[in-house]
Amino acid sequence: MDRRFLLQAWTLALISKARAAEPLPVVATFSILADMTRVIGGDDITVRTLVPVDGDAHAWEPKPADLRAVRAAAVLVQNGLGLEGWMARMPKAADFKGLLVTAARDVEPRLMTEDGKQVTDPHAWQDPRNGVLYVRAIADGLRGALPEAAARMTSRADAYISEIEVTDRFITEALAAIPAAKRIILTSHDAFGYYGARYGITLRAVQGISTEGEPSAKDIATLVAQIKREKIHAVFVENMTDPRLSAAVARESGAVLGPNVYSDALSPSGGPADTYLKMLRHNTQRFAEAMALN
Ligand SMILES: [Zn+2]
Structure with a gap:
Protein backbone atom coordinates (compact mmCIF):
# COMPACT_ATOMS: atom_id res chain seq x y z
CA MET A 1 0.00 0.00 0.00
CA PHE A 170 -20.36 -24.13 -14.07
CA ILE A 171 -18.80 -22.67 -17.23
CA THR A 172 -16.15 -25.38 -17.49
CA GLU A 173 -18.83 -28.06 -17.15
CA ALA A 174 -21.24 -26.35 -19.58
CA LEU A 175 -18.53 -26.29 -22.27
CA ALA A 176 -17.06 -29.73 -21.55
CA ALA A 177 -19.08 -31.52 -24.24
CA ILE A 178 -17.92 -29.20 -27.08
CA PRO A 179 -15.14 -30.87 -29.10
CA ALA A 180 -11.93 -28.90 -29.63
CA ALA A 181 -12.56 -28.46 -33.38
CA LYS A 182 -15.87 -26.68 -32.72
CA ARG A 183 -14.56 -24.30 -30.08
CA ILE A 184 -14.73 -21.11 -32.13
CA ILE A 185 -16.88 -18.07 -31.39
CA LEU A 186 -17.44 -14.99 -33.52
CA THR A 187 -18.50 -11.79 -31.76
CA SER A 188 -19.08 -8.21 -32.86
CA HIS A 189 -16.08 -6.77 -30.99
CA ASP A 190 -13.07 -8.50 -29.52
CA ALA A 191 -14.18 -8.63 -25.87
CA PHE A 192 -13.93 -12.34 -25.03
CA GLY A 193 -10.18 -12.95 -25.27
CA TYR A 194 -9.77 -13.62 -21.52
CA TYR A 195 -12.85 -15.87 -21.60
CA GLY A 196 -11.47 -17.79 -24.57
CA ALA A 197 -8.05 -18.16 -22.95
CA ARG A 198 -9.65 -19.49 -19.75
CA TYR A 199 -11.91 -22.06 -21.42
CA GLY A 200 -9.95 -23.04 -24.54
CA ILE A 201 -12.04 -21.22 -27.14
CA THR A 202 -10.73 -19.43 -30.23
CA LEU A 203 -12.24 -15.99 -30.77
CA ARG A 204 -12.95 -14.16 -33.99
CA ALA A 205 -14.34 -10.64 -34.00
CA VAL A 206 -15.80 -8.19 -36.49
CA GLN A 207 -14.29 -5.21 -34.68
CA GLY A 208 -11.09 -5.02 -32.62
CA ILE A 209 -10.45 -4.60 -28.89
CA SER A 210 -12.19 -1.22 -28.85
CA THR A 211 -15.51 -0.37 -30.46
CA GLU A 212 -13.94 2.81 -31.80
CA GLY A 213 -12.06 1.30 -34.76
CA GLU A 214 -13.80 0.53 -38.07
CA PRO A 215 -12.75 -2.60 -39.99
CA SER A 216 -11.83 -2.10 -43.64
CA ALA A 217 -13.62 -3.81 -46.56
CA LYS A 218 -10.58 -6.09 -46.83
CA ASP A 219 -10.82 -7.03 -43.13
CA ILE A 220 -14.49 -7.92 -43.62
CA ALA A 221 -13.76 -10.01 -46.72
CA THR A 222 -11.04 -11.92 -44.83
CA LEU A 223 -13.41 -12.52 -41.93
CA VAL A 224 -16.22 -13.74 -44.21
CA ALA A 225 -13.83 -16.22 -45.86
CA GLN A 226 -12.67 -17.38 -42.43
CA ILE A 227 -16.24 -17.94 -41.19
CA LYS A 228 -16.98 -20.10 -44.23
CA ARG A 229 -13.73 -22.05 -43.90
CA GLU A 230 -14.13 -22.62 -40.15
CA LYS A 231 -17.87 -23.34 -40.52
CA ILE A 232 -18.76 -20.90 -37.74
CA HIS A 233 -22.47 -21.17 -37.08
CA ALA A 234 -23.34 -17.83 -35.46
CA VAL A 235 -22.23 -14.21 -35.18
CA PHE A 236 -22.88 -12.88 -31.68
CA VAL A 237 -23.68 -9.23 -31.19
CA GLU A 238 -22.92 -7.68 -27.82
CA ASN A 239 -25.58 -5.58 -26.22
CA MET A 240 -23.49 -2.41 -26.37
CA THR A 241 -22.28 -2.53 -29.99
CA ASP A 242 -23.90 -1.40 -33.22
CA PRO A 243 -25.44 -4.56 -34.74
CA ARG A 244 -25.35 -3.41 -38.38
CA LEU A 245 -21.80 -4.44 -39.23
CA SER A 246 -22.26 -7.88 -37.65
CA ALA A 247 -25.55 -8.33 -39.48
CA ALA A 248 -23.78 -7.60 -42.78
CA VAL A 249 -21.02 -10.11 -41.96
CA ALA A 250 -23.63 -12.74 -41.08
CA ARG A 251 -25.49 -12.08 -44.33
CA GLU A 252 -22.38 -12.38 -46.49
CA SER A 253 -20.96 -15.43 -44.75
CA GLY A 254 -24.20 -17.36 -44.33
CA ALA A 255 -23.79 -17.42 -40.54
CA VAL A 256 -26.78 -16.96 -38.27
CA LEU A 257 -27.09 -13.78 -36.21
CA GLY A 258 -27.04 -15.17 -32.67
CA PRO A 259 -28.84 -13.89 -29.59
CA ASN A 260 -27.37 -10.94 -27.67
CA VAL A 261 -24.41 -11.66 -25.46
CA TYR A 262 -23.06 -9.26 -22.83
CA SER A 263 -19.46 -8.16 -22.77
CA ASP A 264 -18.92 -4.61 -21.53
CA ALA A 265 -22.28 -3.81 -19.95
CA LEU A 266 -25.05 -5.58 -18.09
CA SER A 267 -28.63 -5.80 -19.29
CA PRO A 268 -31.27 -3.60 -17.66
CA SER A 269 -32.63 -4.97 -14.38
CA GLY A 270 -34.86 -8.00 -14.99
CA GLY A 271 -33.00 -8.81 -18.24
CA PRO A 272 -30.98 -11.98 -18.86
CA ALA A 273 -27.67 -10.52 -17.66
CA ASP A 274 -28.44 -7.99 -14.95
CA THR A 275 -25.58 -9.14 -12.69
CA TYR A 276 -21.97 -10.11 -13.36
CA LEU A 277 -22.65 -13.76 -12.47
CA LYS A 278 -25.81 -13.97 -14.60
CA MET A 279 -23.90 -12.40 -17.50
CA LEU A 280 -21.20 -15.12 -17.35
CA ARG A 281 -23.84 -17.88 -17.29
CA HIS A 282 -26.00 -16.36 -20.03
CA ASN A 283 -23.05 -15.88 -22.41
CA THR A 284 -21.82 -19.41 -21.74
CA GLN A 285 -25.20 -20.99 -22.50
CA ARG A 286 -25.56 -19.02 -25.75
CA PHE A 287 -21.98 -19.83 -26.82
CA ALA A 288 -22.39 -23.53 -26.00
CA GLU A 289 -25.60 -23.78 -28.06
CA ALA A 290 -23.95 -22.12 -31.08
CA MET A 291 -20.65 -24.00 -30.90
CA ALA A 292 -22.51 -27.31 -30.87
CA LEU A 293 -23.75 -26.34 -34.35
CA ASN A 294 -20.34 -25.23 -35.73
ZN1 LIG B 1 -15.12 -3.77 -25.15
Whole structure:
Protein backbone atom coordinates (compact mmCIF):
# COMPACT_ATOMS: atom_id res chain seq x y z
CA MET A 1 0.00 0.00 0.00
CA ASP A 2 1.61 3.31 -1.00
CA ARG A 3 1.65 6.45 1.13
CA ARG A 4 -0.82 8.31 -1.05
CA PHE A 5 -3.33 5.49 -0.66
CA LEU A 6 -2.84 5.49 3.13
CA LEU A 7 -3.28 9.24 3.33
CA GLN A 8 -6.45 9.11 1.23
CA ALA A 9 -7.79 6.23 3.27
CA TRP A 10 -7.06 8.12 6.50
CA THR A 11 -8.77 11.31 5.21
CA LEU A 12 -11.75 9.30 4.06
CA ALA A 13 -11.94 7.52 7.39
CA LEU A 14 -12.24 10.92 9.13
CA ILE A 15 -14.89 12.07 6.64
CA SER A 16 -16.88 8.86 7.01
CA LYS A 17 -16.66 9.00 10.81
CA ALA A 18 -18.15 12.49 10.75
CA ARG A 19 -20.95 11.19 8.57
CA ALA A 20 -21.68 8.36 11.02
CA ALA A 21 -24.22 5.93 9.57
CA GLU A 22 -24.63 7.63 6.18
CA PRO A 23 -23.84 5.15 3.38
CA LEU A 24 -20.60 5.96 1.60
CA PRO A 25 -21.16 7.47 -1.88
CA VAL A 26 -19.32 5.37 -4.47
CA VAL A 27 -19.21 5.80 -8.25
CA ALA A 28 -18.28 2.97 -10.63
CA THR A 29 -17.35 3.65 -14.23
CA PHE A 30 -19.61 0.97 -15.77
CA SER A 31 -22.40 -1.42 -14.84
CA ILE A 32 -20.35 -4.60 -14.30
CA LEU A 33 -18.09 -2.88 -11.76
CA ALA A 34 -21.12 -1.23 -10.16
CA ASP A 35 -22.71 -4.64 -9.61
CA MET A 36 -19.55 -6.07 -8.03
CA THR A 37 -19.14 -2.98 -5.84
CA ARG A 38 -22.78 -3.18 -4.65
CA VAL A 39 -22.39 -6.82 -3.69
CA ILE A 40 -19.27 -6.08 -1.63
CA GLY A 41 -20.44 -2.79 -0.12
CA GLY A 42 -24.04 -3.77 0.63
CA ASP A 43 -25.96 -1.26 2.74
CA ASP A 44 -22.76 0.48 3.76
CA ILE A 45 -22.50 2.26 0.41
CA THR A 46 -24.55 3.73 -2.41
CA VAL A 47 -23.32 3.09 -5.95
CA ARG A 48 -23.86 5.19 -9.03
CA THR A 49 -22.87 3.93 -12.49
CA LEU A 50 -21.43 6.32 -15.06
CA VAL A 51 -21.77 4.26 -18.28
CA PRO A 52 -25.30 2.85 -18.05
CA VAL A 53 -26.52 -0.70 -18.69
CA ASP A 54 -26.30 -1.53 -22.41
CA GLY A 55 -23.82 1.38 -22.70
CA ASP A 56 -20.37 1.43 -24.33
CA ALA A 57 -17.56 2.08 -21.83
CA HIS A 58 -14.99 2.57 -24.62
CA ALA A 59 -16.72 5.56 -26.15
CA TRP A 60 -18.52 7.58 -23.51
CA GLU A 61 -18.57 11.19 -22.44
CA PRO A 62 -19.49 12.53 -19.02
CA LYS A 63 -22.40 14.91 -18.65
CA PRO A 64 -22.43 17.67 -16.01
CA ALA A 65 -24.51 15.47 -13.65
CA ASP A 66 -21.86 12.73 -13.89
CA LEU A 67 -19.10 15.17 -12.97
CA ARG A 68 -21.14 16.32 -9.96
CA ALA A 69 -21.63 12.71 -8.85
CA VAL A 70 -17.90 12.02 -9.15
CA ARG A 71 -17.07 15.18 -7.19
CA ALA A 72 -19.34 14.00 -4.36
CA ALA A 73 -18.00 10.42 -4.36
CA ALA A 74 -15.73 9.07 -1.64
CA VAL A 75 -14.58 6.21 -3.90
CA LEU A 76 -14.38 5.96 -7.68
CA VAL A 77 -14.00 2.44 -9.10
CA GLN A 78 -12.53 2.06 -12.58
CA ASN A 79 -11.49 -1.00 -14.61
CA GLY A 80 -8.12 0.26 -15.83
CA LEU A 81 -6.11 -1.51 -18.60
CA GLY A 82 -7.09 1.34 -20.93
CA LEU A 83 -10.80 0.50 -21.10
CA GLU A 84 -12.00 3.92 -20.02
CA GLY A 85 -9.88 6.27 -22.14
CA TRP A 86 -11.98 9.16 -20.83
CA MET A 87 -10.76 8.46 -17.26
CA ALA A 88 -7.43 10.12 -18.09
CA ARG A 89 -9.08 13.53 -17.69
CA MET A 90 -12.39 13.00 -15.96
CA PRO A 91 -11.39 12.81 -12.24
CA LYS A 92 -9.52 16.10 -12.57
CA ALA A 93 -12.34 17.70 -14.54
CA ALA A 94 -14.75 16.61 -11.80
CA ASP A 95 -12.39 17.81 -9.02
CA PHE A 96 -12.52 14.31 -7.51
CA LYS A 97 -10.75 14.12 -4.13
CA GLY A 98 -11.67 10.61 -2.99
CA LEU A 99 -10.02 7.25 -3.43
CA LEU A 100 -9.53 5.89 -6.95
CA VAL A 101 -9.76 2.08 -7.07
CA THR A 102 -8.51 0.18 -10.12
CA ALA A 103 -10.40 -3.11 -10.20
CA ALA A 104 -7.89 -4.76 -12.57
CA ARG A 105 -4.97 -3.79 -10.26
CA ASP A 106 -3.64 -7.35 -9.91
CA VAL A 107 -4.62 -8.74 -13.32
CA GLU A 108 -1.99 -10.19 -15.65
CA PRO A 109 -2.87 -8.19 -18.78
CA ARG A 110 -3.52 -9.98 -22.05
CA LEU A 111 -1.61 -8.37 -24.90
CA MET A 112 -2.76 -8.51 -28.51
CA THR A 113 -1.46 -7.29 -31.82
CA GLU A 114 -3.89 -5.05 -33.64
CA ASP A 115 -3.02 -3.29 -36.91
CA GLY A 116 0.65 -4.06 -36.22
CA LYS A 117 0.56 -2.43 -32.77
CA GLN A 118 0.64 -4.15 -29.41
CA VAL A 119 -2.45 -3.32 -27.38
CA THR A 120 -3.69 -4.35 -23.93
CA ASP A 121 -7.00 -6.18 -23.83
CA PRO A 122 -9.05 -4.46 -21.11
CA HIS A 123 -11.89 -7.05 -20.85
CA ALA A 124 -10.26 -8.99 -18.00
CA TRP A 125 -13.53 -9.53 -16.06
CA GLN A 126 -14.63 -12.12 -18.64
CA ASP A 127 -12.30 -14.60 -16.91
CA PRO A 128 -13.92 -15.30 -13.51
CA ARG A 129 -10.49 -15.80 -11.94
CA ASN A 130 -9.87 -12.14 -12.75
CA GLY A 131 -13.32 -11.40 -11.34
CA VAL A 132 -11.97 -12.69 -8.02
CA LEU A 133 -9.01 -10.29 -8.31
CA TYR A 134 -11.43 -7.45 -9.03
CA VAL A 135 -13.43 -8.27 -5.90
CA ARG A 136 -10.27 -8.25 -3.78
CA ALA A 137 -9.15 -4.89 -5.19
CA ILE A 138 -12.57 -3.29 -4.75
CA ALA A 139 -12.92 -4.69 -1.22
CA ASP A 140 -9.47 -3.26 -0.32
CA GLY A 141 -10.61 0.15 -1.53
CA LEU A 142 -13.94 0.07 0.29
CA ARG A 143 -12.32 -1.11 3.52
CA GLY A 144 -9.78 1.70 3.27
CA ALA A 145 -12.53 4.26 2.77
CA LEU A 146 -14.87 2.90 5.44
CA PRO A 147 -12.80 1.08 8.08
CA GLU A 148 -15.71 0.67 10.50
CA ALA A 149 -17.47 -1.54 7.91
CA ALA A 150 -14.32 -3.53 7.10
CA ALA A 151 -15.48 -6.81 8.65
CA ARG A 152 -18.79 -6.70 6.78
CA MET A 153 -17.02 -5.88 3.50
CA THR A 154 -14.68 -8.83 4.01
CA SER A 155 -17.44 -11.32 4.73
CA ARG A 156 -19.52 -10.16 1.74
CA ALA A 157 -16.43 -10.26 -0.51
CA ASP A 158 -15.55 -13.78 0.65
CA ALA A 159 -19.10 -15.07 0.01
CA TYR A 160 -19.06 -13.41 -3.42
CA ILE A 161 -15.70 -14.95 -4.31
CA SER A 162 -17.17 -18.39 -3.51
CA GLU A 163 -20.07 -17.68 -5.89
CA ILE A 164 -17.68 -16.59 -8.63
CA GLU A 165 -15.72 -19.82 -8.17
CA VAL A 166 -18.94 -21.84 -8.46
CA THR A 167 -19.73 -19.95 -11.69
CA ASP A 168 -16.27 -20.71 -13.08
CA ARG A 169 -16.89 -24.44 -12.50
CA PHE A 170 -20.36 -24.13 -14.07
CA ILE A 171 -18.80 -22.67 -17.23
CA THR A 172 -16.15 -25.38 -17.49
CA GLU A 173 -18.83 -28.06 -17.15
CA ALA A 174 -21.24 -26.35 -19.58
CA LEU A 175 -18.53 -26.29 -22.27
CA ALA A 176 -17.06 -29.73 -21.55
CA ALA A 177 -19.08 -31.52 -24.24
CA ILE A 178 -17.92 -29.20 -27.08
CA PRO A 179 -15.14 -30.87 -29.10
CA ALA A 180 -11.93 -28.90 -29.63
CA ALA A 181 -12.56 -28.46 -33.38
CA LYS A 182 -15.87 -26.68 -32.72
CA ARG A 183 -14.56 -24.30 -30.08
CA ILE A 184 -14.73 -21.11 -32.13
CA ILE A 185 -16.88 -18.07 -31.39
CA LEU A 186 -17.44 -14.99 -33.52
CA THR A 187 -18.50 -11.79 -31.76
CA SER A 188 -19.08 -8.21 -32.86
CA HIS A 189 -16.08 -6.77 -30.99
CA ASP A 190 -13.07 -8.50 -29.52
CA ALA A 191 -14.18 -8.63 -25.87
CA PHE A 192 -13.93 -12.34 -25.03
CA GLY A 193 -10.18 -12.95 -25.27
CA TYR A 194 -9.77 -13.62 -21.52
CA TYR A 195 -12.85 -15.87 -21.60
CA GLY A 196 -11.47 -17.79 -24.57
CA ALA A 197 -8.05 -18.16 -22.95
CA ARG A 198 -9.65 -19.49 -19.75
CA TYR A 199 -11.91 -22.06 -21.42
CA GLY A 200 -9.95 -23.04 -24.54
CA ILE A 201 -12.04 -21.22 -27.14
CA THR A 202 -10.73 -19.43 -30.23
CA LEU A 203 -12.24 -15.99 -30.77
CA ARG A 204 -12.95 -14.16 -33.99
CA ALA A 205 -14.34 -10.64 -34.00
CA VAL A 206 -15.80 -8.19 -36.49
CA GLN A 207 -14.29 -5.21 -34.68
CA GLY A 208 -11.09 -5.02 -32.62
CA ILE A 209 -10.45 -4.60 -28.89
CA SER A 210 -12.19 -1.22 -28.85
CA THR A 211 -15.51 -0.37 -30.46
CA GLU A 212 -13.94 2.81 -31.80
CA GLY A 213 -12.06 1.30 -34.76
CA GLU A 214 -13.80 0.53 -38.07
CA PRO A 215 -12.75 -2.60 -39.99
CA SER A 216 -11.83 -2.10 -43.64
CA ALA A 217 -13.62 -3.81 -46.56
CA LYS A 218 -10.58 -6.09 -46.83
CA ASP A 219 -10.82 -7.03 -43.13
CA ILE A 220 -14.49 -7.92 -43.62
CA ALA A 221 -13.76 -10.01 -46.72
CA THR A 222 -11.04 -11.92 -44.83
CA LEU A 223 -13.41 -12.52 -41.93
CA VAL A 224 -16.22 -13.74 -44.21
CA ALA A 225 -13.83 -16.22 -45.86
CA GLN A 226 -12.67 -17.38 -42.43
CA ILE A 227 -16.24 -17.94 -41.19
CA LYS A 228 -16.98 -20.10 -44.23
CA ARG A 229 -13.73 -22.05 -43.90
CA GLU A 230 -14.13 -22.62 -40.15
CA LYS A 231 -17.87 -23.34 -40.52
CA ILE A 232 -18.76 -20.90 -37.74
CA HIS A 233 -22.47 -21.17 -37.08
CA ALA A 234 -23.34 -17.83 -35.46
CA VAL A 235 -22.23 -14.21 -35.18
CA PHE A 236 -22.88 -12.88 -31.68
CA VAL A 237 -23.68 -9.23 -31.19
CA GLU A 238 -22.92 -7.68 -27.82
CA ASN A 239 -25.58 -5.58 -26.22
CA MET A 240 -23.49 -2.41 -26.37
CA THR A 241 -22.28 -2.53 -29.99
CA ASP A 242 -23.90 -1.40 -33.22
CA PRO A 243 -25.44 -4.56 -34.74
CA ARG A 244 -25.35 -3.41 -38.38
CA LEU A 245 -21.80 -4.44 -39.23
CA SER A 246 -22.26 -7.88 -37.65
CA ALA A 247 -25.55 -8.33 -39.48
CA ALA A 248 -23.78 -7.60 -42.78
CA VAL A 249 -21.02 -10.11 -41.96
CA ALA A 250 -23.63 -12.74 -41.08
CA ARG A 251 -25.49 -12.08 -44.33
CA GLU A 252 -22.38 -12.38 -46.49
CA SER A 253 -20.96 -15.43 -44.75
CA GLY A 254 -24.20 -17.36 -44.33
CA ALA A 255 -23.79 -17.42 -40.54
CA VAL A 256 -26.78 -16.96 -38.27
CA LEU A 257 -27.09 -13.78 -36.21
CA GLY A 258 -27.04 -15.17 -32.67
CA PRO A 259 -28.84 -13.89 -29.59
CA ASN A 260 -27.37 -10.94 -27.67
CA VAL A 261 -24.41 -11.66 -25.46
CA TYR A 262 -23.06 -9.26 -22.83
CA SER A 263 -19.46 -8.16 -22.77
CA ASP A 264 -18.92 -4.61 -21.53
CA ALA A 265 -22.28 -3.81 -19.95
CA LEU A 266 -25.05 -5.58 -18.09
CA SER A 267 -28.63 -5.80 -19.29
CA PRO A 268 -31.27 -3.60 -17.66
CA SER A 269 -32.63 -4.97 -14.38
CA GLY A 270 -34.86 -8.00 -14.99
CA GLY A 271 -33.00 -8.81 -18.24
CA PRO A 272 -30.98 -11.98 -18.86
CA ALA A 273 -27.67 -10.52 -17.66
CA ASP A 274 -28.44 -7.99 -14.95
CA THR A 275 -25.58 -9.14 -12.69
CA TYR A 276 -21.97 -10.11 -13.36
CA LEU A 277 -22.65 -13.76 -12.47
CA LYS A 278 -25.81 -13.97 -14.60
CA MET A 279 -23.90 -12.40 -17.50
CA LEU A 280 -21.20 -15.12 -17.35
CA ARG A 281 -23.84 -17.88 -17.29
CA HIS A 282 -26.00 -16.36 -20.03
CA ASN A 283 -23.05 -15.88 -22.41
CA THR A 284 -21.82 -19.41 -21.74
CA GLN A 285 -25.20 -20.99 -22.50
CA ARG A 286 -25.56 -19.02 -25.75
CA PHE A 287 -21.98 -19.83 -26.82
CA ALA A 288 -22.39 -23.53 -26.00
CA GLU A 289 -25.60 -23.78 -28.06
CA ALA A 290 -23.95 -22.12 -31.08
CA MET A 291 -20.65 -24.00 -30.90
CA ALA A 292 -22.51 -27.31 -30.87
CA LEU A 293 -23.75 -26.34 -34.35
CA ASN A 294 -20.34 -25.23 -35.73
ZN1 LIG B 1 -15.12 -3.77 -25.15
